[in-house]
């Protein structure tokens with residue numbers, strides 16, 4: 091069983107009518123619903139819960155975390171962001187969605203600013219699969235399309251991905267590295283760009299396929315309890 095925690099700042103859906111119409115119970119509930127299956131269990135956490143819903147117990151019992159945040163990145167305490175970063179270094183997987191490129195855990199794990207260009211004109215997006223052998227692209231064709239999305243554009247200030255799975259083209263001409271894989275410590279990180287809050291992106295079958303695949307890809311293979319520098323026995327006898 092893969093234990094997933096979907097974290098959402100859950101602010102737009104409560105404050106803005108046009109977002110509430112698309113995600114009446116929050117983006118997190120829609121993602122949780124389509125992920126739940128025989129081998130994936132899901133719980134949700136939100137910013138307004140104690141410790142942002144990310145207590146040590148919750149983080150320690152999460153195999154893969156999904157992160158959606160936009161207008162309240164700075165409201166996540168540094169210690170919680172660090173807790174998430176350390177869990178990844180110990181082996182937890184994490185999937186950053188859409189505007190999570192400016193979240194504190196993303197910055198801690200990438201070490202770059204995460205900045206990019208954007209405009210909201212409801213453009214069509216074509217998501218191209220550039221790594222068809224990646225498990226994250228399983229079940230997809232050469233590309234899939236989103237009828238309307240916020241446009242993100244390069245340059246995207248991220249480290250060179252360990253594997254680039256998707257690159258997107260938008261109807262206004264921009265291109266963007268929209269699916270990026272990283273290894274950080276013992277954990278796996280996937281950034282996936284679609285998911286603007288006023289667009290029904292998380293109802294689109296191909297988007298669901300990608301997130302489901304990414305959860306399975308990011309599940310821990312070799313998690314450790316602590317990050318330590320042990321004093322080790324020499325591998326070869328030494329004469330000192």
Ligand code: ZN
Pocket residue numbers: 188189240285286287
């Ligand atoms: Zn957006």
